Amino acid sequence: MKILLLSAYDAASHVYWRTGLVENLDQHQWTVLTLPPRYFSWRIRGNSLSWAFNQRETLEQPYDLVVATSMTDLSALRGFVPHLASIPTLVYFHENQFAYPESGREYGNVEPKILNLYTALAADHICFNTAYNRTTFLSGCRELLKKLPDQVPPGVVEWLEQRSSVLPVPLPQSAYLPHDPQPGPVRLIWNHRWEFDKGPQQLLSAVERLLDSDVDFRLDMVGQQFRNVPEPFRQLKSLLQARAGQVGFVESVEQYRRLLQQADLVVSTALHDFQGIAVLEGVAAGAMPLVPNRLAYPELFPADCCYSSGDGECESLVAAVVRYAHCKHAGEDIPTPDISALSWDNMVSHYERLVQRVVNPGAG
Template structure:
């Protein structure tokens, strides 16, 4: 089958998904178009213009299926290239703008919300990487529609719900590695984007509490960095250096070195305000880390309660959980980790294949 795959805001997590999809299903003839993950406001509105008049020849080829990320301005693109309007289409939501936390610095606009809503209504099938992502989009769309002044047709949210399905971004086979723990303090890895929505303030507060409680730990702060970093990271580094608990710091260029760090770490920590699936955490768990994650977001459906710290008095709950794990390690007790093999490509490939096959045969996948 000939499949057109569109990634309009090709962030690292979107690349991870689309490359995995193409590699896992090589029997199909893939055409991939992507645009850089920058200039967010322009990109989400202008991608249809960029592609329709810059990639017209490729877009007008005969395709059996279109798979587009939720950042694609699908309604405009189908208007600019009418042949695409006749091709079955799947929209994949890695995230939704209804549940994205506000930093207080962004320009307030309803445009990203409308784009999510229109894409979900335009698609033949709407896929989400978690139930949390699906539910927050449906709830947010309902709130938005109730605020619109007039001429809002009934049943729009129900239409989206009926075409929706949760299908996780699968983990590649190479991330499933044996744990290789080391002796000494509790080895903790925090492996997220260095941005406000990943909760660095909570991370700093937890470190301060662990130091006050004299917990034996080493913290590795790694992940994707940008030119402008929240100032809290400077404070965090100073704290860890002064306490002698600083491990790896900054982005690790070598994939092999990063994988080795995950294998020797005891715990992968999330302090996120925003995670629709938490691939970084899942990869660490696949390499033997125990997740310590907040009791919110997608984590409630991914991990049992024993791996989630409470939202009430969150700093204390997080520090207490880490303190208990440190004590267990010092006593020689094994640190339990959950199995995430059901989220790997070998387990999920058939589900992705089913969606593609059923839509290209003119039906709707069964749930």
């Protein structure tokens, strides 16, 4: 089968997914087009223009299937390149524009949400990485359509719901490693993008309380960083000092995996996460997840891995760290959820069935 894969805003999580897809469904012939993850507003609106006139020869090849990320302006691209309109198309949603927390720098621009909606409507099937992602997208579409002044067709959300499914981003087999806990203080790792939506203020509050407690801990604070780093991260670097392990982005994959293997707890304070690959990688290396009881986390992990959200959230997180620190000090095992079902080895057949379902919708 000849498949065209379009990643219109090829951020790290999108690269993670598409490379795994191509490597594990290697019985198919793949053509991959990507655009760099910068200039967000232009990229999500302009990718159809860029591709239609820069890559027309590639787009007009005979494909059996098009797989596109939700950042792709699919309705416009199919208009610019009519050849694509007759090819079965699957759109994969890593995220949706309806469920992002506000940073305070928004300008009330509804266009990213409209583009998400139009791309979904232009697809033959839409797939989400978690039920949380699917639910927030459909409810967001419903609320948006209610606000439009007139001529809104009925049944749009129901039509999308019927053509949607959930299939997580799998983990590579290289992420599954033997746990190697270290003696001494309880070791935490926080391994997320250094941006406001990953909850740096929540992390700072928790660290301040831990420093006031009698818990001996070490924190590795790693993850991708950008030009503008939120102020709580600067305060954390100053506060931690002797309690800090690795701080900052880790270039070496081997070193990063080693930190995960040595961690007792992998922590999230996220305000938004549609799947949480960073936490899942920590768990695959043997760390116990400590995640808020919101977003996609409750569908991924048992209740005892999820601390309370809302009022008292920081106290709930700190209490969980203290509890597991005492377990370690007493020589008790810290149990880790089994997420082997999320490996590519176990998920590849599900992806192959999805591909066949989109290409041959009437074939059982």
